[in-house]
Amino acid sequence: MNLQDAIYNWLSIKMVSDARPNDNAALDTYMFFDEILKQDHKIEKLEIKKEGAWYIVDYWIEQKKDTKQYPIDLIDALLLSIESEPKYN
Structure with a gap:
C-alpha cells in the first residue's frame, strides 16, 4: 500500500475510532493502519489539524517533516456511513 493511501485509511479510521471509543473493531483497524505506517513507511510521528475544508x-x-492533506468530507464519509447504518449502532 502506498503512503498516500495508508495515511488516508489511517486518518479515516482514526476519526471513526475517536468518535466511537467503545468500537473495538474500529480501534483494531486503526491500530492495523498505524502499524503499517510505522513498519512499512517508517513514520515516526503524525499530527493532524483542520484548516478550512482540509x-x-x-x-x-x-526526522524529516512532510505533509499531506485530505478533504474533510471525504475522510468523514466513513464515520457518517457507519453511523447511518442501524446495525452498527
Whole structure:
C-alpha cells in the first residue's frame, strides 16, 4: 500500500475510532493502519489539524517533516456511513 493511501485509511479510521471509543473493531483497524505506517513507511510521528475544508497531516520520516492533506468530507464519509447504518449502532 502506498503512503498516500495508508495515511488516508489511517486518518479515516482514526476519526471513526475517536468518535466511537467503545468500537473495538474500529480501534483494531486503526491500530492495523498505524502499524503499517510505522513498519512499512517508517513514520515516526503524525499530527493532524483542520484548516478550512482540509485535514492536514504532518508526518516525520527519519526526522524529516512532510505533509499531506485530505478533504474533510471525504475522510468523514466513513464515520457518517457507519453511523447511518442501524446495525452498527
